Amino acid sequence: MTATADLKEFIAAYLVEAEEHLAVANAQLLAVESAQRKGDTNPRAVRETFRSLHTIKGLSAMVGVEPVVAIAHRMETFLRDFDRSGAPLPLPAIDALLKGVRGIEQRVAALGRGDGAAMPSDELLAALDSLGFAAVSTAPPAAPLDLEPALLGKLAPFEIEQLIRGINAGKRALRAEFTPSPARAAEGMTINSVRERMAAVAEIVRVLPRAVPVSPGAPGGLCFVLLLLTSSTDQAIAEAVGIDVDTLHRLHREVEAPILAERGNVSPEMATSELEEDFSDAQSRRGVVRVEVSRLDEAMEGLSSLIVTRFRLARAVAALNKRGINTRELSEIMVDNARQLRDLRAAIVRVRMVPVGELLERVPLLVRGLRRATNRAVRLELEGGTAELDKSVSERLFPVIVHLVRNAVDHAIESPDERERRGKPEEGLLRITCGARSNTRLEITVTDDGRGIDRAAVARKAGRNTPNDNAGLLDLLCIPGLSTRDIVTTTSGRGMGMEIVKRTIVDELGGELEVSSELGKGTTFTLRVPLTISIVDAFSFECGEQRFVVPVAMVDEIIEVDSECLAQVPAQEDGGPTVDIISRRGVAVPMLQLAQIFRLAAAEKYGRKAIVVRRAGAPIAFAVDRMLGQQEVVIRPINDVLVRAPGISGATDLGDGRPTLVLDLVALSTSLNVRTGASRAQP
Amino acid sequence: MTDILVVDDSKVMRDMIIACLRAIPETSFVHASSGLEAIERLSLATFDMMVLDLNMPDIGGVEVLEFVRGQDTLRSLPVMIVTTRGDEQSRERVLQAGATSFLAKPFTPDAIIAEVRAILGGRAESVA
Numbered sequence: 001m002t003a004t005a006d007l008k009e010f011i012a013a014y015l016v017e018a019e020e021h022l023a024v025a026n027a028q029l030l031a032v033e034s035a036q037r038k039g040d041t042n043p044r045a046v047r048e049t050f051r052s053l054h055t056i057k058g059l060s061a062m063v064g065v066e067p068v069v070a071i072a073h074r075m076e077t078f079l080r081d082f083d084r085s086g087a088p089l090p091l092p093a094i095d096a097l098l099k100g101v102r103g104i105e106q107r108v109a110a111l112g113r114g115d116g117a118a119m120p121s122d123e124l125l126a127a128l129d130s131l132g133f134a135a136v137s138t139a140p141p142a143a144p145l146d147l148e149p150a151l152l153g154k155l156a157p158f159e160i161e162q163l164i165r166g167i168n169a170g171k172r173a174l175r176a177e178f179t180p181s182p183a184r185a186a187e188g189m190t191i192n193s194v195r196e197r198m199a200a201v202a203e204i205v206r207v208l209p210r211a212v213p214v215s216p217g218a219p220g221g222l223c224f225v226l227l228l229l230t231s232s233t234d235q236a237i238a239e240a241v242g243i244d245v246d247t248l249h250r251l252h253r254e255v256e257a258p259i260l261a262e263r264g265n266v267s268p269e270m271a272t273s274e275l276e277e278d279f280s281d282a283q284s285r286r287g288v289v290r291v292e293v294s295r296l297d298e299a300m301e302g303l304s305s306l307i308v309t310r311f312r313l314a315r316a317v318a319a320l321n322k323r324g325i326n327t328r329e330l331s332e333i334m335v336d337n338a339r340q341l342r343d344l345r346a347a348i349v350r351v352r353m354v355p356v357g358e359l360l361e362r363v364p365l366l367v368r369g370l371r372r373a374t375n376r377a378v379r380l381e382l383e384g385g386t387a388e389l390d391k392s393v394s395e396r397l398f399p400v401i402v403h404l405v406r407n408a409v410d411h412a413i414e415s416p417d418e419r420e421r422r423g424k425p426e427e428g429l430l431r432i433t434c435g436a437r438s439n440t441r442l443e444i445t446v447t448d449d450g451r452g453i454d455r456a457a458v459a460r461k462a463g464r465n466t467p468n469d470n471a472g473l474l475d476l477l478c479i480p481g482l483s484t485r486d487i488v489t490t491t492s493g494r495g496m497g498m499e500i501v502k503r504t505i506v507d508e509l510g511g512e513l514e515v516s517s518e519l520g521k522g523t524t525f526t527l528r529v530p531l532t533i534s535i536v537d538a539f540s541f542e543c544g545e546q547r548f549v550v551p552v553a554m555v556d557e558i559i560e561v562d563s564e565c566l567a568q569v570p571a572q573e574d575g576g577p578t579v580d581i582i583s584r585r586g587v588a589v590p591m592l593q594l595a596q597i598f599r600l601a602a603a604e605k606y607g608r609k610a611i612v613v614r615r616a617g618a619p620i621a622f623a624v625d626r627m628l629g630q631q632e633v634v635i636r637p638i639n640d641v642l643v644r645a646p647g648i649s650g651a652t653d654l655g656d657g658r659p660t661l662v663l664d665l666v667a668l669s670t671s672l673n674v675r676t677g678a679s680r681a682q683p
Numbered sequence: 684m685t686d687i688l689v690v691d692d693s694k695v696m697r698d699m700i701i702a703c704l705r706a707i708p709e710t711s712f713v714h715a716s717s718g719l720e721a722i723e724r725l726s727l728a729t730f731d732m733m734v735l736d737l738n739m740p741d742i743g744g745v746e747v748l749e750f751v752r753g754q755d756t757l758r759s760l761p762v763m764i765v766t767t768r769g770d771e772q773s774r775e776r777v778l779q780a781g782a783t784s785f786l787a788k789p790f791t792p793d794a795i796i797a798e799v800r801a802i803l804g805g806r807a808e809s810v811a
Contacts, residue, residue: 005702005792013695054738055693058767061789062699154746180723191719207741209722209750220726221754224719 007063011111012292014063018108021052025101026365028052033094043086043158049097050079056104067117068104074128075100086157096127098365145251147175151208151225159206159227163251166203166229173251174202174230178243179212179223191224194241201240202230227251291351293391299348303341307632308653310334310341315656345632349532353388356434356442359398360384363405363432370409377416377427378409387436390532396508397444397529400501404446404525405430412450412523422520424449441511441553442531447524453477453517471616474515478502505529510551510649510664514616538633538662540654541611543624544600549633549652550611550663557612559584561591561623582610582621591621597672613665620669635662646671685710685803686729690721690747691736691765700734700765703792704799718742722750725757732761732802737768737777745780752781761802765790 028045035042057072075097082089089097103124107117145152145163152160163173178194191207198204205227214221230237238245317334321327360382367380389397413419413428420426429449437443458476459466467473477498505513511529530536530553538549539558565583580591591610595601610621635650647668651659687704689712691697701712713730715721718739725733733751737744744764751757761783766773769787777785786798 004706005699007699007702007792010695010699010702013698017693017695051738051740054767055696058738058788059693059695061767062696064789180727182727185723185727191723192717195719207719209719209742211750211754220723221756222722222726224723 011063014059014065015108015112017059018056018068018104021056022101022105022108023361025049025052025056026098027361029094029097029101030364030368032089033091036088036091036094041086041088041158043083043156044162046079046086046089047083047156047158050076050083053079065107065111065117067119068107070125071100071103071107071120071128074125074131078128078131093131096131098368099124100128145173146249147227147251151210154208155206155227162205163227163229166205167252171203171229171231173205174228174234174237175249175251176226176228176237176241176243177223177247178226178241179218179220181217181219189242194224194243195226197241198226198228198237201232201237202228204228293352296348296352296391300352303345303348306341307345310337311631311654311656313337342632349390352390352392352532354391354394355384356387356389356394357384359389359394359401360432360434362398363401366402366405367409367430370406374410375415376409376413378413379427379429381429381431383431383433383435385433385435387434387442387531389442389529393442393509393529393531396504397527400504400527401432401444401446403498403501405432408446408448408450408523412448412452414451436531437528441528444527444529445524446527447522449522452519452521452523453515454519455517470514470516471618473517474502474513474616477515506667506670507649510554512616512666536633536635537630538652539611539630540628540633540660541609541624542626542628544595544598546598546600547628547654547660548594548624548663549654549660550665551635552630554613554664554666555611556614556619557584558627559610559612559621561608561610566591580623584612584619584621587619589619589621591623592669592672594622594624597668611665613669615666615669620665622665622668633660633662685731686713687711687799688713688715688721688724688730688733690715690718690733690739690744692716692739693736696736700795703795704734706792706796707799707803718744718747721747725751725760726754730760732763732783732799734763734765734799735782737764737766737773745777748777748780748782763798763802765795 025048028049031045032042032049035045053072053076057069057076060066060068060072078093079097103120111117145160147155167173176198178189178191180189180191184190195204195207207227208225210223210225211221212218212223228237232240234245234248237243237248314334317327317330320330363382364380367378370376371378408430409428413430414422414424416426419428429447431445431447433443433445433447435443453473455473455476456466458473462476462479464476467476478501480497480499502513505511505527509529511527514526515523516526517523530551537552539552539555540547540549542548559582561582567581567583567588578593578596580593581588582591583589589612608623608625609627610623612619612621614620631654633652633654635652647664648661649664649667650662652662654660685707687710689697689700691700694716697714697716701714704710704712713724713728715724719741721733721735722742724730735744735747744766748762748764751760751762762781763784763786764777764782765786765788766777767788774785783802784798786795
C-alpha cells in the first residue's frame with residue numbers, strides 16, 4: 001500500500017520557482033526592448049523569455065493553476081515562433097507580453113497570500129491572442145569559425161553571431177574540452193562545476209556533448225565541448241577551471257577587418273548589458289536549497305535562547321568567581337562557547353541574506369511603466385554592488401524604494417519641454433545606488449536631477465515656518481497626510497506617503513533617513529538601514545539604577561563627562577528637557593540627561609559618561625551613570641501599544657530574566673524635538 | 684533496485700515526478716538539472732531508465748535523446764519524455780528521435796506510475 005502523491009503540496013515551492021521565472025521574463029523582455037530600440041536584436045533574451053513562460057505554464061498545469069496556464073500558454077505560443085526564427089519582436093508585442101507577465105505575477109501573489117487566482121480578464125486574453133506571428137526569418141551569417149560541421153550545425157544563428165561579435169570586439173573565441181570521469185567526479189569536477197568556474201573567466205556561448213571512443217582517459221565515451229569568448233589567457237583559464245591547457249583551442253582564424261562591418265553600430269557591450277548579465281547564467285542557482293523564512297526564524301529563535309542561556313552561565317561563573325572558587329577551566333570553555341555561538345549566529349544570518357541586486361531587479365520595470373504613464377523621459381542608472389542583506393529587511397525596504405522612485409518620476413522630474421526651457425538635458429536622470437557602508441549598514445540613495453523641493457511651498461502647505469535646513473525639510477515632508485502634489489496624476493496618490501517611508505526606515509528598521517534637495521537641481525534621499533535585524537552588538541549601561549542597552553551601530557562615541565566642559569543652556573520654551581552643552585574636542589555638542597528624560601532618580605546631577613549619537617549628521621549626547629559592557633543581544637520588538645514609546649526599539653534579556661529596554665537614542669532625540677547643531681552652542 | 688535518472692531544470696518538477704514515482708517500491712532516484720548533467724551522469728553510471736524534460740537551457744531533451752541513441756552503451760536505455768507540449772506533432776518528433784514513451788504535462792500520479800511500470804515491465808510488477 002502506497003499513498004498517492006498529492007501535487008497540491010508543491011504549491012509553495014511552485015510559487016517560489018514561478019517568481020524566479022517571472023523575474024527572468026521581465027528582465028529579458030526589457031533587454032529585448034532595449035536592444036531593439038537600438039536597432040539590434042537579442043535572440044538569446046527572447047529564448048530565455050520563452051523558456052521561462054514555458055516552465056511556468058508546465059508547473060502551473062501540474063499544480064492546477066489554470067488561470068496562469070491560460071496566460072502563459074498564449075505568450076509561449078507567440079514567443080516560440082520568434083525563438084525559432086530569431087526575428088525581432090514587434091515593439092507593441094513587448095508591451096502586451098509585459099502585461100501578461102504582470103497578470104501572472106498578480107495571480108502568483110494572490111496564491112501566495114492564500115487567495116485564489118482569478119481567471120484572466122477577456123481584455124488581457126484578447127491582447128495576447130491578437131499577437132500574430134509576423135517574423136521574418138533571418139539567414140545565419142556565414143561563419144569563419146574553425147569548428148567541425150557536426151558541432152557547427154548544432155549552434156543557433158544567434159550563437160554564431162555572438163561568437164563573431166565577440167571576435168570583432170577583440171575577444172578570443174576558444175573551444176575548451178572537458179572529459180568527465182568517475183575520478184574527476186569524485187574530486188568534484190563535473191560539467192556543472194566546470195561551467196561555474198569557466199563562467200568566472202569567460203563568456204560561455206554554448207556547451208555541446210561529443211561522443212569519443214571509450215579510453216582510460218574518457219571512460220564514459222563522452223567529452224564536452226565548451227565554446228567561449230574571453231579576454232583571459234589560456235594559462236589563466238586552464239588554472240581557474242582546473243583543465244589541461246592543451247584542451248584549449250582557438251576557434252577563429254586571424255581576422256583583420258571586422259567580420260560584420262555593416263553592423264558597425266553594434267557595440268559589443270550590448271550583448272552583455274547589466275540586466276542580461278544577472279540572468280544569463282541560469283546555472284548560478286545550482287546547489288541551492290529553498291527554505292521557508294519561517295524555518296529560518298525558528299533557527300534564529302533557537303539561537304536566541306542559546307545566547308540568553310549563555311548570559312545566565314556567564315553570571316553564574318562570575319558568582320562562583322566572587323566566592324573565591326577557581327573558574328579558570330570554566331572560563332576557557334566559556335571563551336570557546338562564545339566563539340561557537342558567534343560562528344553559529346553568523347552562519348544563520350548568512351542563510352537569511354539575499355543580494356541587494358534582488359531588491360533592485362524590479363526597478364527598471366517600474367520606471368518603464370512610470371515613463372509611459374507620465375510621458376517623462378527618464379534614464380535609470382542602477383548601481384547595485386554585491387552587498388547582501390537580510391531577507392526581512394529587503395522585504396520592508398522594497399515598498400520604500402517604489403515610493404521614492406514613483407515620487408521622483410512623477411513629481412520631481414520635469415516634462416521634456418520644461419527641462420529644455422531650463423537648459424537641462426531632455427532626459428531626466430534617476431540614479432539609485434545601493435552599497436554596504438560598513439559590515440552592519442546598507443546605504444541606499446535615490447537621486448533625481450529634477451526640480452528639487454520648494455521648501456517655502458511645502459511649509460506653506462503644512463502651515464509651518466520655512467525650514468532652513470534639510471533635516472527640517474524632512475520633518476515637514478513626513479508630516480502625516482501632507483501631500484506636495486500639485487497636480488493629481490495617475491501614478492501617485494496610491495501607495496504610501498513619506499511618513500510611512502520614515503516609519504519603515506527609522507522605526508521598524510532602526511535606520512536613518514535623510515533628504516537633500518536643491519531647488520531647480522534635484523533631490524537625493526539617503527537611506528541607511530542595518531543589514532540584519534534581531535541580533536545586534538550592543539552597549540549595556542546603567543542610568544538611574546536601571547539597565548538599558550543601545551546598539552553599537554548607533555553609537556558614535558562614548559565620552560567622559562567632565563563638569564569643566566559643561567555649560568547649561570536655559571530650559572527650552574516649549575517645556576522640553578534641559579539641554580547642556582558639552583565640549584567635545586573643541587566642538588559644542590548638546591547633551592541630555594537620560595535619567596531626566598525617563599524621570600528616573602539620578603544618583604548625581606550629571607551622569608559620568610555620555611553616549612554620543614548622530615542625528616542627520618549632527619552629534620547629540622546622552623548622559624548616563626555607568627557603562628557596563630558590550631555584548632550581543634537579541635532584540636525582541638515591543639508590539640504592545642501600551643508599552644511602545646518613541647526611543648524604545650525593543651526589549652532584550654541580558655540573562656537575568658528581567659527585560660531590559662533597547663534604546664534608539666536617535667529616535668529619542670527626534671521625539672524630544674531637541675535642536676542639534678552648533679547655532680545654539682556657547683563655548 | 685531500479686535506478687531512475689530524473690532530468691528537468693525545474694526543481695519543483697523533479698520533486699513532483701519523484702513524489703509520484705515513490706509509490707513504486709525498490710526504486711531510487713538521481714536528479715539532473717540540465718541536459719548536459721544528464722549526459723554526464725549517464726556516461727558515468729548505469730541507470731534503468733531516464734525521465735526527461737524537453738525544454739531545458741543549454742541542450743534540450745531532443746538533443747539529449749539524440750546523443751543517447753548515438754552511444755552504443757545507451758542505445759537501449761528506456762527514455763520517457765515528459766513535456767508540456769502534448770500535441771501529436773511533438774509526440775511524433777520525440778518518438779522518432781528515439782523516445783520509449785511520451786507523457787504530456789499535466790499528468791496525474793497514477794498516469795506517470797502506469798507509464799513507468801509499463802516501461803520497466805515485469806520487474807516493477809513483480810516487486811509491487
